Amino acid sequence: MLTCKDFISELTDYLDERTDADLRTKLEKHMAECPNCWVVCDTTRKTISVYKDHEKACCIPSDVQTRLLLAFEKMRAAKTKVV
Numbered sequence: 001m002l003t004c005k006d007f008i009s010e011l012t013d014y015l016d017e018r019t020d021a022d023l024r025t026k027l028e029k030h031m032a033e034c035p036n037c038w039v040v041c042d043t044t045r046k047t048i049s050v051y052k053d054h055e056k057a058c059c060i061p062s063d064v065q066t067r068l069l070l071a072f073e074k075m076r077a078a079k080t081k082v083v
């Protein structure tokens, strides 16, 4: 079973469709059961699409990715107690 931390760490790969089918299924299953991760995924997806529209780039620079992940971690930590 995937934890929220696993989900977050795989999220950018998932959104870039770089995960294998097995992992993808697990991530989707986690999202279906975890509203928090669904929100994080949805927000990240939108952020990425805005970024891509702006830059027409195929990937997010790692510093942006790190900042995004940190922001989401903080947001999540403020709202939920991670088990």
Ligand SMILES: [Zn+2]
Pocket (backbone or CB within 6 Å): 003, 004, 007, 030, 034, 036, 037
């Ligand atoms: Zn979760």
